[in-house]
Amino acid sequence: MRYTDYRGSADYPRSPRSLRQMSKAAKLRLGAAAVLSCGVATALALTATANASTPHTRHTPHTPHTMGTATAGMAGTASTPQPTGTAGMAGTASTPQPTGTAGMAGTASTPQPTGMAGTAVTAGSAGYHFTTLDNASDLTFNQLLGINNNGHIAGYFGSGAAGHPNKGYLLRPPYGPSRYQNINFPGSVQTQVTGLNEEGVQVGFWSTQNNADMTNNNFGFYLAHGRFHSVNFPTGDKASPPVDQLLGVNDHDVAVGFYTNGQGNNRGYEYNIMTHRFSQVLKPGAPGGMAGPSLTAAAINNHGDVAGFYAASGGTTDAFLKISHGRFITLAVPGASMTQAFGVNDRDEVVGAYTVGTGDNAQTHGFTWWPGHGFTTVDDPQGMGSTTVNGVNDSGDLVGFYTDSAGNTDGMLAMPGR
Numbered sequence: 001m002r003y004t005d006y007r008g009s010a011d012y013p014r015s016p017r018s019l020r021q022m023s024k025a026a027k028l029r030l031g032a033a034a035v036l037s038c039g040v041a042t043a044l045a046l047t048a049t050a051n052a053s054t055p056h057t058r059h060t061p062h063t064p065h066t067m068g069t070a071t072a073g074m075a076g077t078a079s080t081p082q083p084t085g086t087a088g089m090a091g092t093a094s095t096p097q098p099t100g101t102a103g104m105a106g107t108a109s110t111p112q113p114t115g116m117a118g119t120a121v122t123a124g125s126a127g128y129h130f131t132t133l134d135n136a137s138d139l140t141f142n143q144l145l146g147i148n149n150n151g152h153i154a155g156y157f158g159s160g161a162a163g164h165p166n167k168g169y170l171l172r173p174p175y176g177p178s179r180y181q182n183i184n185f186p187g188s189v190q191t192q193v194t195g196l197n198e199e200g201v202q203v204g205f206w207s208t209q210n211n212a213d214m215t216n217n218n219f220g221f222y223l224a225h226g227r228f229h230s231v232n233f234p235t236g237d238k239a240s241p242p243v244d245q246l247l248g249v250n251d252h253d254v255a256v257g258f259y260t261n262g263q264g265n266n267r268g269y270e271y272n273i274m275t276h277r278f279s280q281v282l283k284p285g286a287p288g289g290m291a292g293p294s295l296t297a298a299a300i301n302n303h304g305d306v307a308g309f310y311a312a313s314g315g316t317t318d319a320f321l322k323i324s325h326g327r328f329i330t331l332a333v334p335g336a337s338m339t340q341a342f343g344v345n346d347r348d349e350v351v352g353a354y355t356v357g358t359g360d361n362a363q364t365h366g367f368t369w370w371p372g373h374g375f376t377t378v379d380d381p382q383g384m385g386s387t388t389v390n391g392v393n394d395s396g397d398l399v400g401f402y403t404d405s406a407g408n409t410d411g412m413l414a415m416p417g418r
Contacts, residue, residue: 268297
C-alpha cells in the first residue's frame with residue numbers, strides 16, 4: 001500500500017485504470033429553500049456535528065457538513081457478513097410535494113428576492129454559473145448535499161434547532177416549486193438526504209430527537225425501491241447518543257459513511273447494500289483501534305475511490321482521496337486549518353471546503369481538486385467566504401450551500417460554463 005501526502009502539488013502517480021473535524025457529541029440539522037442566484041461556487045453542509053479539535057458542521061458556513069469525528073485509512077473487508085443494524089421496511093417514500101419556490105436556471109438582469117421563484121444566474125470567478133435553490137418550507141436554511149448525472153439533487157431544509165427540524169427532500173429538474181419530493185424516514189423527527197446514485201437509491205441519516213442543545217441521536221439509512229432501511233455499523237463501542245450516518249453511494253450500491261465511537265472519534269466505513277457487508281476505511285500506517293485518528297468517509301465513485309477527511313497531526317483536519325487499489329492521497333490547502341472533502345466523481349474530481357483564519361475572522365471557501373491540476377477555490381458571489389461545496393457529478397456540476405448577507409443558509413447549484 002502506498003501513501004501520498006498531497007499538499008498543493010498538482011500531480012500524483014495513479015493507476016492507468018481511471019481517467020460532510022467533527023465534535024464528540026453529535027448534532028443533527030436539516031434545511032432547504034428555493035431561489036436562483038449567481039455566485040462563485042460554494043456548497044455542502046450536513047448537519048450532524050461532533051465535538052473535536054476541528055469541527056466540521058454542515059449547518060454553519062465556517063464548518064461544513066458535520067457528520068461526526070472521522071478517522072481515515074485504507075478500506076478493509078469484513079471477514080464475515082455483518083448485520084445491517086435496524087434494516088427494514090419502515091415505510092415508503094412520499095409522493096412529490098410542491099414545497100419549494102425554486103426558479104429555473106437562466107439569465108436575468110437582476111437577482112430575485114429570496115423565497116420567490118426567479119432566474120438570477122451569473123458567471124462566478126471560477127467560471128461557474130450559480131443558482132440559489134431554496135425550498136419554500138424554510139427559506140432561512142437550505143443545504144444541497146449531492147447531485148447525480150441526471151441532475152437530481154439530494155438535500156434538506158431546517159436548521160436543526162429546536163422547533164426547526166431537518167427535513168429531507170429530492171429535487172428534480174426542471175427545478176421549480178413543484179419539483180421537491182419529501183424524503184423522510186418513517187417515524188423520524190429529523191431526516192437528511194445526503195447522497196444518491198443513478199439507480200434510484202438515496203442515502204442519509206435520521207433522528208428521533210430535536211433537542212434544544214442539538215445533541216441528537218443519528219442513524220444511517222438507505223432508500224431503495226420505495227422502501228427505507230436503517231443501517232448502523234455493528235460495534236459495542238458507540239457514542240451516547242449514538243451517531244451513525246451514510247453520506248454517499250455509488251451505482252454499484254456501495255455506500256460510505258461513519259459512526260462515532262465511545263471516545264468521540266469518527267470511524268469511516270463502506271457498506272455494501274446488496275451483501276450487507278461492512279468494511280472499515282482506514283488511514284495507512286495510522287494506529288489501529290481507539291488510538292487511530294478520527295476519520296469520515298464522505299463520498300465514493302463508481303471506481304470505488306473514496307473521499308473524506310481525518311484528524312491530522314498538529315491539530316489540523318486534512319482531506320483524503322483513497323484510490324480503490326490502495327493509494328491514500330492527503331489533500332490539504334496550503335495555510336488552511338481544515339480541509340474537508342465531501343464529494344468525488346468518476347474523474348476523481350474532489351470537492352469540499354477549507355477554512356482559513358480563526359475566530360471571527362475565519363472564512364470557509366469551497367474547492368475543487370483535479371489530479372494534475374490541484375485546487376481551485378469556489379465561492380458563491382452571494383456567499384464569499386461562507387461557501388461549502390458538497391457534491392459533484394460527472395459533468396462537473398456542483399451543489400452545496402452558502403450563508404447570505406441576511407444570515408440565511410441557501411442551497412447552491414454551480415454549473416461550469418460550457
